[in-house]
Amino acid sequence: MTTVLIADDQPLQRFGFRMLLESQDDMTVLGEAPGGSDAVRMTAELHPDVVLMDIRMPGLDGIEATRRIVAQGHRTRVLILTTFDLDEYAYAGLRAGASGFLVKDALPEELLSGIRSVASGDAVVAPGLTRRLLDAYVQLLPSETPHTSHTPPEPDPRLATLTDREREILTVIGQGWTNAEISARLHVAESTVKTHVTRILAKTGSRDRIQAVILAYDTKLVRPA
Amino acid sequence: MTTVLIADDQPLQRFGFRMLLESQDDMTVLGEAPGGSDAVRMTAELHPDVVLMDIRMPGLDGIEATRRIVAQGHRTRVLILTTFDLDEYAYAGLRAGASGFLVKDALPEELLSGIRSVASGDAVVAPGLTRRLLDAYVQLLPSETPHTSHTPPEPDPRLATLTDREREILTVIGQGWTNAEISARLHVAESTVKTHVTRILAKTGSRDRIQAVILAYDTKLVRPA
DNA sequence: GCCACCGTAGTACCGCGGTACTACACCCCT
DNA sequence: AGGGGTGTAGTACCGCGGTACTACGGTGGC
Numbered sequence: 001m002t003t004v005l006i007a008d009d010q011p012l013q014r015f016g017f018r019m020l021l022e023s024q025d026d027m028t029v030l031g032e033a034p035g036g037s038d039a040v041r042m043t044a045e046l047h048p049d050v051v052l053m054d055i056r057m058p059g060l061d062g063i064e065a066t067r068r069i070v071a072q073g074h075r076t077r078v079l080i081l082t083t084f085d086l087d088e089y090a091y092a093g094l095r096a097g098a099s100g101f102l103v104k105d106a107l108p109e110e111l112l113s114g115i116r117s118v119a120s121g122d123a124v125v126a127p128g129l130t131r132r133l134l135d136a137y138v139q140l141l142p143s144e145t146p147h148t149s150h151t152p153p154e155p156d157p158r159l160a161t162l163t164d165r166e167r168e169i170l171t172v173i174g175q176g177w178t179n180a181e182i183s184a185r186l187h188v189a190e191s192t193v194k195t196h197v198t199r200i201l202a203k204t205g206s207r208d209r210i211q212a213v214i215l216a217y218d219t220k221l222v223r224p225a
Numbered sequence: 226m227t228t229v230l231i232a233d234d235q236p237l238q239r240f241g242f243r244m245l246l247e248s249q250d251d252m253t254v255l256g257e258a259p260g261g262s263d264a265v266r267m268t269a270e271l272h273p274d275v276v277l278m279d280i281r282m283p284g285l286d287g288i289e290a291t292r293r294i295v296a297q298g299h300r301t302r303v304l305i306l307t308t309f310d311l312d313e314y315a316y317a318g319l320r321a322g323a324s325g326f327l328v329k330d331a332l333p334e335e336l337l338s339g340i341r342s343v344a345s346g347d348a349v350v351a352p353g354l355t356r357r358l359l360d361a362y363v364q365l366l367p368s369e370t371p372h373t374s375h376t377p378p379e380p381d382p383r384l385a386t387l388t389d390r391e392r393e394i395l396t397v398i399g400q401g402w403t404n405a406e407i408s409a410r411l412h413v414a415e416s417t418v419k420t421h422v423t424r425i426l427a428k429t430g431s432r433d434r435i436q437a438v439i440l441a442y443d444t445k446l447v448r449p450a
Numbered sequence: 451g452c453c454a455c456c457g458t459a460g461t462a463c464c465g466c467g468g469t470a471c472t473a474c475a476c477c478c479c480t
Numbered sequence: 481a482g483g484g485g486t487g488t489a490g491t492a493c494c495g496c497g498g499t500a501c502t503a504c505g506g507t508g509g510c
Contacts, residue, residue, distance in 0.1 A: 070409035097409035125350075163486065176435045179467070192488050198468065199486095208496090209467075210401045213435055217442050218449045225443045390457065404497070417458050423498065433466090434497070452510085459503080466497080473489075480483090 002119045005048040006032045007039035007065065008081075009057045013104075017052060020108055027115070036060025040068045043076055049119045055082045055093065063096050070097030077118045100124035159219055161203050167221070169196045173209055174216025227344045230273040231257045232264035232290065233306075234282045238329075242277060245333055252340070261285025265293045268301055274344045280307045280318065288321050295322030302343045325349035384444055386428045392446070394421045398434055399441025 004021055006029060008014050014032045021027045030046045033039035037060045043051055051069060055062035066078045077099040093101055099118045102111060103126045114124040159167060172182055179197065183190040197209065206212045216222045229246055231254060233239050239257045246252045255271045258264035262285045268276055276294060280287035291303045302324040318326055324343045327336060328351045339349040384392060397407055404422065408415040422434065431437045441447045 067406075067409065097412075165487065174439075176439050178433075188487085189489055191490055194468070195488075198470090201468080207468095208403075210403075210435060210438055213438050214399075214401050220449070224445070388456065413457085414459055416460055419498070420458075420460095423500090426498080432498095454507100454509085456505105456507085458505085461501085463499085464497105465499105466495105468495090469493085471491085475488080476486080478483100478485090480481105 002027045002050060002115060003030045003046075003048045004028065004115065005030050005039065005042055005046060005051045007036070007051055007057070007062070008032075008054040009034050010054075013054070020111070021115075024112060027112075036062060036065035039065045043069045048076055050115050051076060051078045052115070053078050053080050053098070055080060063093055066093060066098050067096040077121075079114060079118045079124070102126045159204070159221070162200065166196055166200050166203070169193070170200050170204075170212060170216055171221055173197070173200070174213050174222035176213070227252045227275065227340065228255050228271075228273045229253065229340065230255050230264065230267055230271060230276045232261070232276055232282070232287070233257075233279040234259050235279075238279070245336070246340075249337060252337075261287060261290035264290045265297075268294050268299075269297055272299055273301055275340050276301060276303045277340070278303050278305050278323070280305060288318055291318060291323050292321040302346075304339060304343045304349070327351045384429070384446070387425065391421055391425050391428070394418070395425050395429075395437060395441055396446050398422070398425070399438050399447035401438070 004027060006014050006017050006021075008017070011034075014034075018029050018032065021029050030048045031042050033042050034057075036057045039051060039053065039057075040060065051066075053062045053066055057065070060068075062080060062082075066080065069076060069078055078093075078097065079100045079102065080093040080098045081102055081104050100114055100123050102114050102124065106114070106126065117124045159170075162170065169182065169186075172186075177185070179190050179193045182188075182193045186193075197212075200212060201207070201209070204212065204215055206215055217224070229252060231239050231242050231246075233242070236259075239259075243254050243257065246254050255273045256267050258267050259282075261282045264276060264278065264282075265285065276291075278287045278291055282290070285293075287305060287307075291305065294301060294303055303322065304325045304327065305318040305323045306327055306329050325339055325348050327339050327349065331339070331351065342349050384395075387395065394407065394411075397411075402410070404415050404418045407413075407418045411418075422437075425437060426432070426434070429437065429440055431440055442449070
């Protein structure tokens with residue numbers, strides 16, 4: 001028995017899917033999620049085999065919801081459905097960890113067999129997208145990037161809005177110092193360091209100090225030993 | 226009308242394929258090639274829409290035959306068929322320019338729809354292979370470092386004791402991925418990722434993943450953007 | 451046939467990192 | 481004089497990261 005969660009913001013669409021799936025005697029619809037965050041929460045509770053995920057949803061979109069569901073680490077597979085066969089969505093969804101990608105104008109049998117494939121651990125890609133996926137894959141294989149451009153030390157725009165103090169903090173972050181170490185060696189309170197760090201992350205668009213370390217290297221604020 | 230050339234060294238196999246295809250009123254078998262060089266020559270003469278290509282053939286094998294057929298620059302698409310679902314063959318064939326890859330134990334309908342898809346410009350991949358293909362594809366995306374290059378990666382002594390898998394994990398750590406992301410995109414449990422990370426830190430003498438990121442840069446496992 | 455290693459996976463626990471919010475002194479600018 | 485940016489600092493909270501341990505199937509070496 002394959003258990004399915006339907007994530008779509010359109011009630012009519014959900015109804016259609018539910019009718020189709022319930023007509024199969026090897027499938028059960030565990031529930032319907034009208035939004036991305038609902039999908040994430042319900043997946044954590046119900047552990048469906050497959051989540052039928054629409055991409056366009058209010059709040060958390062299907063891509064991010066997929067990422068979080070996959071990150072839950074359970075066996076739940078995500079099958080992404082969308083109205084259009086836009087590549088960016090497909091690739092973003094697959095990068096997010098989805099097990100498949102189908103367009104909504106697929107035949108009912110195609111959807112059903114797609115769900116069964118995904119549930120059994122296989123992956124499915126809409127026929128019209130497989131070629132582009134392969135092309136992209138093949139192009140990735142022999143990629144040679146010699147880029148030997150020597151750029152003189154000019155201020156990277158990503159660091160433009162940082163204050164001197166923040167740039168100083170970022171430098172020692174890039175050298176791997178913990179907040180406690182920065183606090184001790186720069187003679188300020190750790191809470192102060194945290195304030196600086198948070199502002200640096202916000203200004204540079206980094207989600208955590210790891211990204212900041214990478215940024216420090218990429219901008220040559222710090223250099224490899 | 227879809228025209229097909231059958232390239233297979235086994236007469237019985239060719240017969241089976243011919244019977245199946247001729248039973249369809251939208252398909253015609255233009256000819257049968259018992260070897261790779263025959264397939265190349267006959268394709269140049271007959272210009273079929275699709276070549277059904279066996280991989281294992283005497284003389285020129287299916288991979289090389291595919292490469293030469295694609296190099297002819299015509300509309301002919303190559304659909305590779307093999308008995309086994311060996312990855313090397315699949316990837317080699319796709320790299321050679323094939324439009325699809327199916328295993329011989331596929332259902333007749335799957336083969337027929339595969340031929341039609343390929344003839345119409347789409348690509349097909351055997352269901353059981355799609356997942357591996359996606360995995361390989363997704364794993365390629367973040368790693369802009371083609372260590373498949375001619376220069377063998379000079380082994381930094383600090384990385385000497387790492388296994389291949391650990392070096393792989395360290396690479397994506399160096400690119401800033403969280404454990405959850407590594408888990409999702411490499412399709413292993415987060416607990417597995419944690420085990421790997423802990424071993425990497427222990428082996429490299431890093432106290433946390435920040436130090437590992439720095440090490441990855443210093444050893445040129447990853448390079449600044 | 452056995453053993454070591456590897457990759458996988460799980461659980462339990464704790465601490466650092468990051469957020470959100472507030473606060474205040476200082477400096478510079480208008 | 482007022483206001484905005486900066487550097488400092490605090491509290492409370494939560495989640496990710498890391499550790500310690502166990503476990504098991506596969507593989508390769510001896």
